[in-house]
Amino acid sequence: MVATPGPVIDSVVRSICGRDVERLAPLTGGGMNETYRADLGGDVAVVVRVARHPTRWFVDEAYLMEQARMVGVPTPEILGLDHVDDDAEVLSFSVQQHLPGRPLGDLVGRLSTADLERCILDAGELMALVHSVEPDLDRGVRHELRWPAERDVDRIARIIAQALDPAAAAVVERGADFLRQEITNRSAVPFVLAQGDFMPGNLLIHDGEIVGVIDWEFAGPAAPAFDVGRWEVSARTPFADRLDLLRAGYARVADPDSSEAGLTPAFAIDWILEMLAWRNPATPDQFRRCIDVIARYTGC
16 A cells, blocks of 8 residues: 655645644554544644545545444544545545544453453444444445355365365355355345444443444445344454354344344355455464354354
C-alpha cells in the first residue's frame, strides 16, 4: 500500500479540526486502509483513516456508525470526511474521535478470566444492539450466502490436502455441499444491520469496559447469523470457543435462537470457504480451526 504523504494528511486534519498535526503515528489494524493517530496538542488526538477506491469511501460507514450509536452502541464520532481526486481513484479520509483503550483481542493474559468472560458477554449484548437497527438496503455492504463454485472448492481442497491431509480436504467438500443445501432449502431471512467485522480486535476496552466498536467499513444489511458465524470462525482462542457467552450476552436484548434462525453454520462455512480461497489464506492452526468448525456442523 502506498502511504499518503504527511502534508496531505495534515491539510485534511487542519480543514476538519482547525488545528495542526503535531505528531502522526501509524496504527495497526484498520482493515485494508491506512490508519493513523494524529496528535493535535494539549492531549487532543484524532484517528485518521485513508482509503483508495474508484468512488468516495467512508460515507456509508459514517452513516451506519451513527445509526448504531443511536441505539447505544459506542462508536467513535465522525468528525469529518474529505475526498481528494487522485488520478484514476479517489483518496478518501475519515477523521474520527480517538477513543481510549486497547483491543479486547490484545488483552488475553492481561485480563482475569472473569473480566474476559464479562467482556464477551457485553460484546454479545452490543452485537444484539447493532442487529436491532433496521437496515437501509441501499447503504453499506450487503452480506448474503454465496453459492460455492465447484472449481473454487476443488482448489481449496487441494490446498487443504497439502497443508493438512486428504481427510481434511474431504471435510471441505462436505462443507461446500452443506452450504449448497442450505442455500437451496432455506427461506429468506429478514436483514438487520451487521457490523461486518465484529471481532475482539475491533472492541476497545478501557477500565475493563467496552468503550468502542471500531472499523465499520464492511457494515451493511445481513442476517444476524452473519456476525455470529464470523465470530465463531475468526475470533481466535479463547473468544471463538465461548460462543455460549456471546449468545448469553445477546439474550439480554433479543433471543439468539430466533435471530440466528439456524443459519450460523451456513454463514460460518461460507466465511471459511471465502478465507481459504484467498491467495495467502491462513496459518496451519487457522486451517485446522476451519476444518474443525466444518466437521462439527456437518457431522464429519
